[in-house]
Amino acid sequence: MTGPKVDIGRDLVAFVAAQSSYKVADAAGESYPETADAIRVIGASAGGTIAYNPREDKFGTATAVPGIQQKRTAEGSLEGYVMPSGTRTTAPDIDELLTTSGWTKVDRSGTTTTVSGGSSTAQKVTLASSSGFVIGDAVIVETTATSEIYEMRRVTAIDTGGTNISVEPPLTFSPAASANVKGAIAYKPNDTRDTSEDALCAWIMNNNSADRLGGWTPGSNSITMGGEDAARISVSGTARRHDRLFQTELASPLSTGGTTGVSITVNDALASSGDLLNTYWTLDDASAGGSTTPENLKLTAISGTTWTVTRRALSSSDPGTTWPAGTTLTPYRPTGTYAGDPVPATSGSIVFAAYGGATAIELEASATTLDCGFGLTYREDIMGDAYKVGGYVMSPREVTATLSGWTLYENNMKAAMKAFDVTSIAGSTSQQITVATVCGQYEGFMFGWCAPRLRVTDVSLDRGAEEVALDLTGRCEGTSSGADEVILMFG
Numbered sequence: 001m002t003g004p005k006v007d008i009g010r011d012l013v014a015f016v017a018a019q020s021s022y023k024v025a026d027a028a029g030e031s032y033p034e035t036a037d038a039i040r041v042i043g044a045s046a047g048g049t050i051a052y053n054p055r056e057d058k059f060g061t062a063t064a065v066p067g068i069q070q071k072r073t074a075e076g077s078l079e080g081y082v083m084p085s086g087t088r089t090t091a092p093d094i095d096e097l098l099t100t101s102g103w104t105k106v107d108r109s110g111t112t113t114t115v116s117g118g119s120s121t122a123q124k125v126t127l128a129s130s131s132g133f134v135i136g137d138a139v140i141v142e143t144t145a146t147s148e149i150y151e152m153r154r155v156t157a158i159d160t161g162g163t164n165i166s167v168e169p170p171l172t173f174s175p176a177a178s179a180n181v182k183g184a185i186a187y188k189p190n191d192t193r194d195t196s197e198d199a200l201c202a203w204i205m206n207n208n209s210a211d212r213l214g215g216w217t218p219g220s221n222s223i224t225m226g227g228e229d230a231a232r233i234s235v236s237g238t239a240r241r242h243d244r245l246f247q248t249e250l251a252s253p254l255s256t257g258g259t260t261g262v263s264i265t266v267n268d269a270l271a272s273s274g275d276l277l278n279t280y281w282t283l284d285d286a287s288a289g290g291s292t293t294p295e296n297l298k299l300t301a302i303s304g305t306t307w308t309v310t311r312r313a314l315s316s317s318d319p320g321t322t323w324p325a326g327t328t329l330t331p332y333r334p335t336g337t338y339a340g341d342p343v344p345a346t347s348g349s350i351v352f353a354a355y356g357g358a359t360a361i362e363l364e365a366s367a368t369t370l371d372c373g374f375g376l377t378y379r380e381d382i383m384g385d386a387y388k389v390g391g392y393v394m395s396p397r398e399v400t401a402t403l404s405g406w407t408l409y410e411n412n413m414k415a416a417m418k419a420f421d422v423t424s425i426a427g428s429t430s431q432q433i434t435v436a437t438v439c440g441q442y443e444g445f446m447f448g449w450c451a452p453r454l455r456v457t458d459v460s461l462d463r464g465a466e467e468v469a470l471d472l473t474g475r476c477e478g479t480s481s482g483a484d485e486v487i488l489m490f491g
Contacts, residue, residue, distance in 0.1 A: 005247060007206035013336055014041045014078060015203040018100045022199045022240060022391055024214035024275075031298075032280040032314070033203040038336020039093045041080040042232070044204045046211035048074035048242030071381065071388040076202060076213040077236035082223065083340035084490050088140070088444045091185055092490055093339055094233070100200045101218040101235060102374035102397075103488065104190045108137045108183030115141075115175040116163070122170040123358045127181060130162035136481060138186035138489035140446060141171060142179040149441050151349075152184060152491045154450040168452060169353035169434045170360040182443065184491035189374070189399075191483045195391040199240075203333075208247040210331035212279075215240025217392055219376045223449065223488075226367030226404070230342030231439050231447055238378060240389050243275055245331040251305060254283070254323040260310045264297075266329060268305070276302060280313055280332035283323050293319045296332055343447050348439040350403060355432040355453055365405035368437045370449055370476075370486065373398040399476040399485050401435065401451055407461065407468045432456075432477070438489070446491040451476040452484060 015037040017029030024030050029037055052067030059065050078097075085092050089109040099105050116128040125141060133139065133155050140150040153167035165181075175181075190198070202213040218237035225231045251265040276299055284294040296316035301308035314332070350363040375395035382390040432455050438448030456474035478485040 005208055007208050009206075011207040012041060012044065013205050013333065014039050014044050015205070015334075015336065016078075016094075016097045017201050018096055019199045019201045019215065022195050022215045024201065024212075024241065026278040030201045030214065031278040032332050033205070033334060035334045035337055037096065037203075038334075038338060039078075039080060039097065040083070040338055041078050041204075043079045044077065046074075046076035046202070046204050046213050046239075046242055046244075048072055048239075072241060072386055073388045074213060074216075074239040074242035075237065076204070076211070076216055076239055076242070077234065078202070078204075079232065079234040081342035082231040082233050082447050083342055084440065084445050084447050085339040086341070086444045087339075088182060088184065088491055090339065097200070097235065098187050098488070099190075100198050101237070102190050102193060102198075102221065102372070103187035104483070106137060106186045106188060108133060108139070109185050111183035113181050115145075115177055115179045115181060118177055120175040121358070122172065122174050122360060123168075124164055124166050125171075125175050125181060127163045127165065131158075131165060131181070132162065133158060133165055133183065136186070136188065136484055136487065138184035138450075138487065138491060139165070139167065140180075140182050140184055140443065140491040141167070141175055142181070143173055144176050145178040145180075147179075148443070150180075150182075150443060150446065150491065151441070152438050152446050152448050152489050153436055154186075154452065154487055154489070156452070168450070169351050169436050170358055172349075172351060172360050172362060182491070184446075184489055186490075187488040189372075189397055189483045189485065191394075193374075193376075193394050195379075195393075202239075205331065205333050208330060210245045210333070212243040212245070213239040213241075214243070215389070217376060219374050221370075221372040221374065223370040223372075224367065225348060225437055225439055225448075226345045226365065228345070230344045238376070238389060240387050241275075243279075245276065245279060247328060247330045249329060250283075250323060250325050250327045252325050254327070256320055256322060259312055261300075262309050262311055264307050264309055265305050266307055281309075281329050282332050283327055283329060285323070285327050292321060292323075293317060295319060295323075297329075341445075343439040343445060345439055347441045348437070350435065350437045352433045352435045352454075355434055357434075363403060363405055364408050365403050367404045369402045369404075370437075370451075371400050372486065373400075397485070399451075401454055401474055401476055401486075403435070403437075403472040405470050405472075407470050433474075443491065446489070448489045448491075449486055450489060451486050452479055453477040 015033035051070040157166035216239040298313040379391040440446035460471040462469035476485040
């Protein structure tokens with residue numbers, strides 16, 4: 001006797017892939033998930049609605065009457081740890097999630113050099129050779145030669161010969177001769193996000209069911225770091241469509257023979273919602289205690305309980321046996337591949353300086369939150385389209401950060417006061433600090449973000465605590481280079 005066919009929470013997996021267009025196509029990653037697109041998640045959600053507007057004509061009754069069907073809407077979210085790959089030159093598993101949801105990757109990980117002589121300062125690093133770095137790159141700098149302990153920063157200036165780089169905020173040390181300086185992988189906001197290029201297909205799957213978000217365009221990224229937890233990222237936004245696939249069973253045996261245009265009968269007329277055409281399914285008798293090699297099918301047509309399928313899909317082998325009635329049909333789910341581990345806050349640091357300042361101060365902070373609102377304006381209610389959203393255009397971004405700590409004068413309170421100092425920046429007065437928040441200190445296992453110009457807008461004091469707590473909240477603003485109000489860094 002088998003138990004109830006229920007979805008198990010611990011069996012949650014997610015796959016995220018860039019779509020070939022805003023609409024779901026019959027293509028890898030869109031009609032089925034792929035192994036390489038797997039990402040580990042803590043939680044995920046996906047859903048859609050079909051609204052019905054009440055009719056306004058009169059029926060002579062107070063009873064609710066049939067409504068008028070409206071367009072389909074959809075949205076989804078993912079939350080997981082931010083996990084560097086473990087190799088500085090390899091992008092994290094969430095690379096495609098980032099590059100298709102508002103970020104542009106700048107990979108300088110192939111660039112390595114060392115510190116020359118003893119003339120370097122915390123703000124300016126003298127290099128042994130022309131580096132190839134450009135302004136805005138992320139770099140890791142070894143604290144001392146052979147220490148293998150690094151700090152990660154953003155490059156803010158380079159001399160003509162490329163042998164001197166300035167970083168922000170300044171390092172907490174002056175680099176010693178022969179210490180390593182290595183490029184990292186950075187992600188900066190994308191100013192050219194486009195409907196036809198930047199849409200995701202997300203598969204959120206458990207053991208018996210799958211949600212597919214097509215044309216998913218996340219407009220919100222939130223990153224938290226600190227406390228007793230590792231860095232986390234949550235991504236959410238609107239999708240064009242949502243399809244849900246549920247496990248079903250063969251209602252009659254499936255004999256061997258034939259590959260394309262094969263008819264099968266399932267137990268449910270439609271055990272799923274949405275458009276199932278060109279989706280992939282797995283025949284497997286494991287739930288009944290069998291041991292037959294699974295077979296993958298591609299669904300090409302539906303008529304009631306009759307499905308037309310292509311057998312031996314995705315290179316699966318027809319086992320050469322008859323599949324009996326009752327054999328389980330489950331949405332196809334490959335075994336994902338993953339890299340990296342969460343980076344705990346035990347080796348983290350938060351460093352700030354007055355904008356353009358040469359002295360770094362370490363904040364004694366318990367946690368940070370970075371909220372990236374990547375504004376999107378959706379193209380809606382297109383005639384002849386069953387889906388509410390038909391595309392989007394970019395609208396202004398809004399990126400904010402909160403640094404949480406205590407009222408320590410020499411660091412936290414000084415940061416707050418520095419932020420409210422009036423200084424001249426590019427001919428205008430402003431109150432800004434440069435902040436870098438980093439978890440990890442070993443090559444391949446570092447993640448952080450840098451805000452070149454954080455304009456602190458609020459200093460909040462919690463006077464109810466034993467030690468008065470402090471929150472610095474501000475708006476991340478870009479430099480004259482543009483699209484650099486914040487950068488994510490993997491080193």
